[in-house]
Amino acid sequence: MKKIRLFCPDLSNKELDGVKKVFKKKWIGQGEEVIKLENEFKKFINCKYALATNSGSAALHLAIAAFNFKKKKKILVNNLTFVSSANAILLNNLEPVLVDSDPNTLGFSLEDAKKKVDKNTVALLVVHYGGHPAEMEKITKFAKSKKLKVIEDCAHCLGGVYKGRKLGNWGDAGCFSFEEKKIITSGDGGMITTNDKKLLKKIKAMRWCGIEKDTWSRDKKIFKSNKVNYSWYYEVSNLGYKYNLNDLSAVIARNQLKRIKFLNLVRRKIIKLYVQNLKKIGIKTLLPYMTKDSSYWLMGIRHKQREKLMEYLNKKNISTGVHYLPVSKHPLFKKFNKKVNFSNTIWKEILTLPLHTNMSKKDVIYIVNQIKNFETLKNT
Ligand SMILES: Cc1ncc(COP(=O)(O)O)c(C=O)c1O
Numbered sequence: 001m002k003k004i005r006l007f008c009p010d011l012s013n014k015e016l017d018g019v020k021k022v023f024k025k026k027w028i029g030q031g032e033e034v035i036k037l038e039n040e041f042k043k044f045i046n047c048k049y050a051l052a053t054n055s056g057s058a059a060l061h062l063a064i065a066a067f068n069f070k071k072k073k074k075i076l077v078n079n080l081t082f083v084s085s086a087n088a089i090l091l092n093n094l095e096p097v098l099v100d101s102d103p104n105t106l107g108f109s110l111e112d113a114k115k116k117v118d119k120n121t122v123a124l125l126v127v128h129y130g131g132h133p134a135e136m137e138k139i140t141k142f143a144k145s146k147k148l149k150v151i152e153d154c155a156h157c158l159g160g161v162y163k164g165r166k167l168g169n170w171g172d173a174g175c176f177s178f179e180e181k182k183i184i185t186s187g188d189g190g191m192i193t194t195n196d197k198k199l200l201k202k203i204k205a206m207r208w209c210g211i212e213k214d215t216w217s218r219d220k221k222i223f224k225s226n227k228v229n230y231s232w233y234y235e236v237s238n239l240g241y242k243y244n245l246n247d248l249s250a251v252i253a254r255n256q257l258k259r260i261k262f263l264n265l266v267r268r269k270i271i272k273l274y275v276q277n278l279k280k281i282g283i284k285t286l287l288p289y290m291t292k293d294s295s296y297w298l299m300g301i302r303h304k305q306r307e308k309l310m311e312y313l314n315k316k317n318i319s320t321g322v323h324y325l326p327v328s329k330h331p332l333f334k335k336f337n338k339k340v341n342f343s344n345t346i347w348k349e350i351l352t353l354p355l356h357t358n359m360s361k362k363d364v365i366y367i368v369n370q371i372k373n374f375e376t377l378k379n380t
Pocket residue numbers: 055056057058081082084085127153155156176177178179188189190
């Protein structure tokens with residue numbers, strides 16, 4: 001029996017045809033595919049602006065940088081998240097204040113955040129953990145009352161809707177990831193969404209070495225007229241990074257985005273099947289899955305004997321994972337490990353199960369049956 005993968009990208013011939021088209025054109029760097037992706041993405045999220053980056057990590061770094069917060073100010077962020085969310089704060093010479101998980105959703109606990117905000121806090125970086133929406137209505141209301149910026153980390157929730165509004169369109173900026181395991185992928189890639197024109201302008205320059213005009217905008221007329229004469233002149237006033245996406249990745253992302261409704265529908269069906277069957281055997285799910293208009297990246301469970309169960313499932317050809325070791329547990333962040341007791345405990349029980357569109361119903365039933373077998377063996 002072939003091992004059931006934990007994640008698997010869903011790549012169709014449409015993506016491949018797109019890559020061939022870009023190959024033929026022989027412009028594989030940042031160009032019109034990136035611009036088209038940005039336009040399609042902003043329509044999809046229903047926000048004013050979208051800017052592509054070469055990763056979700058880069059998107060977070062730039063989104064924070066664009067606010068020009070004073071050194072050593074504080075940003076609150078989930079403790080249970082991928083390290084990139086917290087790295088982005090340190091990379092901007094700011095201090096991460098780790099927020100504990102809500103016991104039900106394992107996401108950003110507003111109750112805990114309220115206790116931790118002080119006069120040096122400048123923003124909330126809210127991760128929609130596993131794809132479950134954070135309570136953005138209350139969070140944005142609270143942020144407004146304290147004059148805090150809100151940045152949404154949407155790496156896990158592309159296409160998810162909360163109270164009728166797409167995630168990534170609630171805060172001052174939203175950051176997405178197209179890394180290979182994510183809901184849509186371009187190999188690597190990311191996107192920043194915002195409704196703030198000034199923010200957009202700053203991010204745009206920082207995205208490409210501080211240069212305000214990108215090569216395609218400068219050269220498209222010349223390129224299209226077949227006269228190879230690149231206008232070379234540019235000036236740099238602000239420090240920037242090399243965080244732009246290229247057309248090769250963008251064309252893959254565009255074709256993935258066209259298929260997002262289908263991709264999320266299939267994921268929802270798999271999650272429903274998992275939830276129904278796990279319930280029957282009395283296993284607690286990782287998140288309170290609400291599958292109506294959600295986009296979940298993680299399917300998982302909570303189990304007291306996580307390590308033993310992982311080992312057992314591995315022997316049964318089922319890949320599993322742990323998302324995540326809390327930020328506070330990484331040596332780099334140990335000094336920020338303050339009052340995050342729940343996430344520092346619950347992470348020992350969390351287990352990620354396979355979730356991707358290449359899975360069959362049979363795979364899901366097989367996985368649940370193996371968990372059931374483990375339960376039976378454990379009790380004998
Ligand atoms: C919550 C979260 N934020 C940010 C990122 C960073 O995204 P990328 O891998 O595209 O840099 C990830 C990636 O796994 C993530 O899970």
